[in-house]
Amino acid sequence: MSDAQAHDPSIEEFDTAPGDEHLDGSGVAQGVIGYLVGLVLAALLTVVSFLLPAANLVWPPSIPVALIVLAIAQMGVHLVFFIHITTGPDNTNNVMALAFGVLIVFLVIGGSLWIMSNMNHNMAPMSGTMQMGP
Amino acid sequence: MLGKLSWQAIPFDQPIPLFAALIVIATVIAVLVVVLVKGWLPYLWREWITSVDHKRIGVMYTLLAMVMLLRGAIDAVMMRSQQTFAFRAPGYLPPEHYDQVFSAHGAIMIFFVGMPFVIGLANFVVPLQLGVRDVAFPTLNSVGFWLTATGALLVNLSLIVGEFARTGWLPFPPLSETTYSPGVGVDYYLWSLEISGVGTLVAGINLVTTILKVRAPGMTYMRMPMFCWTVLASNLLIIAAFPILTATLAMLLLDRYLGFHFFTNEAGGNMMMFMNLIWAWGHPEVYILVLPAFGIFSEVVSTFSGKPLFGYRSMVMATMAICLISFMVWLHHFFTMGAGGDVNAIFGIMSSVIAVPTGVKIYSWLFTMYGGRIRYATPMIWSVAFMITFAIGGLTGVLLAVPPADFVLHNSLFLVAHFHNVIIAAVIFGAFAGYTYWFPKAFGFRLHEGWGRLAAIFWVAGFYVTFVPLYIVGLEGMTRRLQHYDVAAWRPWILIAAAGGVLTAIGIGLQIVQLAVSIRRRDELRDETGDPWDGRSLEWATPSPPPAFNFAVLPNVSGEEPYWGVKQRARDRLKLSEEPEYEAVEMPRNSPTGFVCAFFATLMGFSLIWHIWWLVIAGAVGAYATFVAFAWRDRDEYVIPAETVARIDRANRQAREAALARLRRDQ
Numbered sequence: 001m002s003d004a005q006a007h008d009p010s011i012e013e014f015d016t017a018p019g020d021e022h023l024d025g026s027g028v029a030q031g032v033i034g035y036l037v038g039l040v041l042a043a044l045l046t047v048v049s050f051l052l053p054a055a056n057l058v059w060p061p062s063i064p065v066a067l068i069v070l071a072i073a074q075m076g077v078h079l080v081f082f083i084h085i086t087t088g089p090d091n092t093n094n095v096m097a098l099a100f101g102v103l104i105v106f107l108v109i110g111g112s113l114w115i116m117s118n119m120n121h122n123m124a125p126m127s128g129t130m131q132m133g134p
Numbered sequence: 135m136l137g138k139l140s141w142q143a144i145p146f147d148q149p150i151p152l153f154a155a156l157i158v159i160a161t162v163i164a165v166l167v168v169v170l171v172k173g174w175l176p177y178l179w180r181e182w183i184t185s186v187d188h189k190r191i192g193v194m195y196t197l198l199a200m201v202m203l204l205r206g207a208i209d210a211v212m213m214r215s216q217q218t219f220a221f222r223a224p225g226y227l228p229p230e231h232y233d234q235v236f237s238a239h240g241a242i243m244i245f246f247v248g249m250p251f252v253i254g255l256a257n258f259v260v261p262l263q264l265g266v267r268d269v270a271f272p273t274l275n276s277v278g279f280w281l282t283a284t285g286a287l288l289v290n291l292s293l294i295v296g297e298f299a300r301t302g303w304l305p306f307p308p309l310s311e312t313t314y315s316p317g318v319g320v321d322y323y324l325w326s327l328e329i330s331g332v333g334t335l336v337a338g339i340n341l342v343t344t345i346l347k348v349r350a351p352g353m354t355y356m357r358m359p360m361f362c363w364t365v366l367a368s369n370l371l372i373i374a375a376f377p378i379l380t381a382t383l384a385m386l387l388l389d390r391y392l393g394f395h396f397f398t399n400e401a402g403g404n405m406m407m408f409m410n411l412i413w414a415w416g417h418p419e420v421y422i423l424v425l426p427a428f429g430i431f432s433e434v435v436s437t438f439s440g441k442p443l444f445g446y447r448s449m450v451m452a453t454m455a456i457c458l459i460s461f462m463v464w465l466h467h468f469f470t471m472g473a474g475g476d477v478n479a480i481f482g483i484m485s486s487v488i489a490v491p492t493g494v495k496i497y498s499w500l501f502t503m504y505g506g507r508i509r510y511a512t513p514m515i516w517s518v519a520f521m522i523t524f525a526i527g528g529l530t531g532v533l534l535a536v537p538p539a540d541f542v543l544h545n546s547l548f549l550v551a552h553f554h555n556v557i558i559a560a561v562i563f564g565a566f567a568g569y570t571y572w573f574p575k576a577f578g579f580r581l582h583e584g585w586g587r588l589a590a591i592f593w594v595a596g597f598y599v600t601f602v603p604l605y606i607v608g609l610e611g612m613t614r615r616l617q618h619y620d621v622a623a624w625r626p627w628i629l630i631a632a633a634g635g636v637l638t639a640i641g642i643g644l645q646i647v648q649l650a651v652s653i654r655r656r657d658e659l660r661d662e663t664g665d666p667w668d669g670r671s672l673e674w675a676t677p678s679p680p681p682a683f684n685f686a687v688l689p690n691v692s693g694e695e696p697y698w699g700v701k702q703r704a705r706d707r708l709k710l711s712e713e714p715e716y717e718a719v720e721m722p723r724n725s726p727t728g729f730v731c732a733f734f735a736t737l738m739g740f741s742l743i744w745h746i747w748w749l750v751i752a753g754a755v756g757a758y759a760t761f762v763a764f765a766w767r768d769r770d771e772y773v774i775p776a777e778t779v780a781r782i783d784r785a786n787r788q789a790r791e792a793a794l795a796r797l798r799r800d801q
Contacts, residue, residue: 093346093347100370100374101374103458104374104461107461107462108378108414108461111414111462111464111465112407112410112411112414114477115410115473115477116404116406116407116410118473118474118476118477119406119471119472119473121474122472122473122474123472
């Protein structure tokens with residue numbers, strides 16, 4: 001065909017998996033520090049979510065909301081420090097995949113909850129004596 | 135020792151399955167004997183069974199689909215003939231056998247015909263169209279194929295040992311729970327789909343990674359051929375939807391094996407949740423099958439009209455819109471289950487909305503043909519038949535998307551006619567168009583035109599004669615899956631539908647004849663240049679069949695339809711581009727990992743179905759050991775020297791030079 005360059009070094013640079021060390025072997029220390037920071041943050045969030053309901057620090061009805069916030073923060077820590085989702089130019093596919101995944105999860109879980117609650121609402125009320133089944 | 139397995143599992147008292155089983159066993163033994171006697175086994179093992187070449191794996195997927203199409207078609211003929219005889223009579227199939235036949239027909243046609251056909255064509259074509267040498271994960275690809283084959287094997291095993299599910303192509307609880315289906319039929323269904331589902335997921339991950347990460351230099355997203363876009367969308371849907379199927383079937387397995395109550399009547403189970411989840415997978419599944427078929431039609435229509443695809447960008451938009459909206463319509467499969475008006479209305483509207491991007495596609499194909507120099511070769515005949523037939527199926531689909539109409543037509547033969555209308559017209563016709571179109575690329579010779587056209591005509595006629603009567607009896611109130619009936623008004627239509635079944639069967643017979651004739655006359659049908667159809671995308675830049683490394687030098691893409699540009703330049707200047715500098719090529723080594731994994735998965739599946747627990751453990755240990763052995767392998771590539779690459783490429787350049795010389799003479 002034409003004189004194509006099969007091995008473009010600049011492409012090679014971008015062709016590493018997220019979180020890989022550089023090809024020359026540098027960046028291992030940086031990587032370890034990243035994982036340690038992630039571990040500390042994740043552990044911290046876990047500990048807080050156990051302490052919060054027990055410690056009587058916040059207004060009790062707000063505890064479920066606080067736990068949800070902590071859970072989402074936990075997911076964020078995992079994504080950034082362990083799964084290496086960043087906003088870098090070589091990371092667009094991962095961000096897009098994450099967005100697609102979140103959208104599908106939202107559609108399927110949200111849709112299922114909506115559909116099933118609607119069906120439960122429409123069901124004729126069953127008394128305890130009207131047990132179906134064999 | 136052998137769990138539930140005993141001699142009673144073999145259907146000695148039922149002549150039809152026993153006879154069918156004997157024919158299958160005899161055929162398999164005959165094939166094995168021929169392979170062993172002729173000494174083909176080493177060749178098959180080396181070149182096919184352990185191959186990690188995407189082209190070989192694609193061919194094997196397609197072959198699996200075509201063999202299973204024969205099995206599914208025999209089931210279809212049995213159903214049509216049963217209804218022919220069962221008017222005020224019991225017919226020749228007892229109900230428990232008839233129920234297995236329609237369950238097996240649906241499951242096989244979707245999971246073991248449609249899926250392997252589109253995945254096989256995608257596997258074969260996508261790396262060639264992207265201008266690269268292989269897929270992202272070659273060995274994983276082989277594992278995916280062999281796990282799919284395991285699923286198909288288990289389904290067919292149920293013919294001989296035990297029974298298949300009698301619960302329809304989707305095993306709705308509570309019928310599929312142990313209370314009402316105590317036999318092994320549902321377990322056969324569940325385990326074969328769990329295993330082949332893993333294979334499909336693996337194939338999906340592989341193809342998405344290939345398209346996103348492995349492309350020729352300069353092959354940007356908006357320069358990819360339409361088929362690659364549709365395969366990308368379809369495989370994104372596989373990754374998103376197949377885990378739902380796997381999880382739902384796993385919950386049913388827990389119900390059946392460990393006494394859980396996800397979908398049971400009692401103890402807080404909710405079988406409506408099964409319908410909800412299975413269709414949250416089931417509707418995207420429709421588009422997983424149909425989107426690659428749309429891609430095939432885009433390639434075929436553009437090639438045989440001699441024009442670039444009309445509205446490429448809007449086609450990309452339409453494909454990705456379908457990819458998203460297909461996840462927002464699943465409730466239209468169970469409008470009648472009892473959700474409120476607002477839920478039904480929203481999903482009804484979304485179901486109508488998804489017809490819009492599909493309509494965009496139909497117009498794009500029509501405008502591609504408009505003003506083109508159309509050649510009605512066999513792939514183009516399938517495509518035109520598709521456009522007309524699919525438009526009808528789409529319209530009945532929009533009708534069924536209206537909840538009040540659906541309440542009347544739900545579970546009638548009108549619905550059966552509708553989904554056969556869209557699936558046969560799009561997926562099956564598309565698969566046949568792709569099979570005819572890419573066959574010369576895979577094997578180096580074209581399929582015979584005359585027999586191909588005749589087969590297409592019989593198929594299309596057979597489709598209409600079968601399913602138009604089913605639309606009519608559906609409107610007259612005939613429900614699906616009837617083993618016998620006594621309404622005289624339905625009788626003539628059922629007889630016409632049976633005649634349609636005969637026409638379709640003749641179509642299939644003609645396709646077998648076409649293949650046999652083409653193989654015998656392969657020397658006169660030979661494709662010398664590698665570009666038999668005057669193609670436009672990069673797969674036609676390779677020789678037919680392509681060498682293991684596809685491209686001697688990776689193409690440098692500088693626009694849409696890169697091969698068409700190169701070819702026009704060569705035609706204008708009446709000479710090929712300069713000979714490139716050849717370099718050695720590294721290719722992945724073959725690996726038996728996929729085959730060995732599937733062997734252990736088959737053992738595991740079979741022993742789980744029959745509760746042979748020690749064999750389950752042995753199978754699991756074997757499969758894990760295979761994985762570890764593969765992971766420890768340290769030589770995973772071999773080198774093809776530059777001289778070999780040059781020799782293979784020069785032969786093809788010579789053939790193309792000769793074609794240009796003919797062109798020079800004609801001018």
